[in-house]
Amino acid sequence: MKLLIFGHTVEDHIHYQGENKIKPGGIFYTVLTLLNFKDENDEIFLNTSIQKENYHLFSPVFDRLDHRYFTFVERIPKVFLNIHNFKERGETYENITAKLEILPTGLSQFDGILINMITGFDLTLEQLKEIRENYTGLIYFDVHTLSRGLDENFHRDFRVIPHFREWASLLSIIQVNENELHTLFDIPDEIDIAREILNCGVKLLIVTKGETGSKIYSLNNDELTSTFISSIKIKTKNKIGCGDTFGAVFFYAYIQSENFIKALTLANISAGCVVSYDDIYEYKNLRKDVFTRYN
Secondary structure (H helix, E strand, O other): OEEEEEOOEEEEEEEEOOEEEEEEEEOHHHHHHHHHHOOOOOEEEEEEEEOHHHHHHOHHHHOOOEOOOEEEOOOOOEEEEEOOOOOOOEEEEEOOOOOOOOOOOOHHHOOEEEEEOOOOOOOOHHHHHHHHHOOOOEEEEEOHHHHEOOOOOOEOOEOOOOOHHHHHOOOOEEEEEHHHHOOOOOOOOHHHHHHHHHHOOOOEEEEEOHHHEEEEEEEEOOEEEEEEEEOOOOOOOOOOOHHHHHHHHHHHHHHHHOOHHHHHHHHHHHHHHHOOOOOHHHHHHHHHHHHHHHO
């Protein structure tokens, strides 16, 4: 299997429980997950922008990749994250990076494309249209920070995403959390939003629900159906990257099995596993930890 990942690389400045830490962020966790979950012969390619001065933060993962789709820039974004236990995290940005350059040709070689809108400026709608014009396969889309606007102080607050029906019409699978869901359309009810998304041509809508689990919506003979999978019960040590891990595992498992219930179950387990990890080096156990709990 050959997979292509799009998303900005960012430097995270995390404030949580009175501590401040600088860590790799952004698309780093999507790729970290896939490298530790994939089969040996699968290939992962990343389209991102990086900065030489802080490359050491990302080298444990990025050194394992082919760099042909990397672009070096003067500065990558810094994201200042205030993590809370019982509400959505606060985000402030520095150094908003320009959109990523997309491949002019060769997209058909990939079995799937995962786009994680880390900054919300990773790709434009016009670029997504160009990708879809040249690629007929599965496109997985994590809405992520596309759901947040940008004010004059570089704060990122939730807003209704402009022209989202056009975005959705180009996508196969969409992932949102419960707050991001309500930025897709100005519609109050989750079920009505799901129906609207699927009527745009999207095959699956995934709504992650934090510590409770996740729900997936689909259409079966024009009838809206949904399945909820509960999260595993595990001690939380970390809250960074679990949504990225969830999406990466679902994307991979769905392409491999074409079974969205299995993929959702594995994604839920994987997100539960990574919140119990103290360090990124524990990701080397991810595949074993997930399938031990799945079996």
